[in-house]
Amino acid sequence: MPTLPNDMSLRKPSTPVRxxxxxxxGIDAVDVRFRTKKRDVTALAEVSLDVRMGEFVALVGPSGCGKSTLLKLVAGLLTPSTGEVRLQGERVSGPRHDIGYVFQRAALLEWRSARRNILLQAEMRRMPSAQAAARADELIAMTGLEGFEDAYPHELSGGMQQRVALCRALLHEPPVLLMDEPFGALDALTREQMNIELRRIWRETGTTVLLVTHSIAEAVYLADRVVVMSPRPGTIREIIDVGLPAEREYAETMTRPEFASATGHIRGLLGSVGVGG
Incomplete structure (x- = not known):
């Protein structure tokens, strides 16, 4: 039965090399089993996956297949029943404070401005104030938040709120960024724009990204590789190299034969079970 580890010690991030x-x-032969009052549930079974430094990998699969559970294992929020998870060669044995994590909801503090929400990360990590301020300025410019630094969450659109959440997650320059359906609550046009922005930011920062999404098109546009998972118990059915060029203009990418091939293949693997377009 997975447990929440108690080790809350800070670990310093090392500089990622693409x-x-x-x-x-590194995920090696991981199983996750939960025990309920009525039965035992296997969430993940024999999952193995290596994500290279600087790579963008997307996870897709039907609802309940263990995608979010996999992110929690990497973050050290859950312990595998069997198998092992490693970050940059170090075994994950407790909560990792060197990673970045972005959720579906921005989870901003309503009484803090956009900038002060970003800097909350610095306060929690006790980062030097000058370093944190400079990094926040860099990220605000990178994400198009200039002019909105002093706005409060209720004054920001959903897309703007997610930009603030992304800045907060990147403030300490994490070697690995985990993203759990970060754009799922956004309207289609905003989501498209956030996809474009995320890919540009990833290219500029070189951070390794592991993204959970229910959108096949989003996964193929953003990622170098797409991991297709089976229904529970979650296993890896196939890992697909999308075969798209590194530089991707959104509208043009949607028309490319590689895009059509990859999305069609993934839909064929998944059928119509709980996964959107």
Missing amino acids: GGAVPAV
Whole structure:
């Protein structure tokens, strides 16, 4: 039965090197089993995956297949029943404070401005104030938040709120960024714009990204590889190299044969079970 580890010690991030011999994330033969009052539930079974330094990997699969559970394992919020998870070669044995995490909801503090929500990360980590302020300015410019630094969450659109959440997650320059359906609550046009922005920011920062999404098109546009998972118990059915160029203009990418091939293949693997377009 998975448990929440007690080790809350801070670990300093190391500088990511794109590619590299040691994977940014290593998942080796992981099983996760939960015990309920009525029965035992296997959430993940024999999952193995290596994510290279600087790589963008997307996870897709039917609802309840264990995608979010996999992110929690990488973050050290859950312990595998069997198997092992490593970050940059180090075994994950408790909550990791060197990673970044973005959720479906921005989870901003309503009484703090956008900038002060971003800097909350610095306060929690006791980062030097000058360093944190400079990094916040850099991220605000990178994400198009200039002019909205002093706005409060209720004054920001959903897309703007998610930009603030992304800045907060990137403030300490994490080697690995985990994203759990970050754009699922946004309207289609805003989601498209956030996809474009996220890919640009990823290219600029070189951070390793592991993204959970229910959108096949989003996964293929954003990622280098797409991991297709089976219904519970979650296993990896196939890992697909999308075969798209590194530089991707959104509208043009949607018309490319590689995009159509990858999305069609993933839909064929998943059928119509709980996964959107």
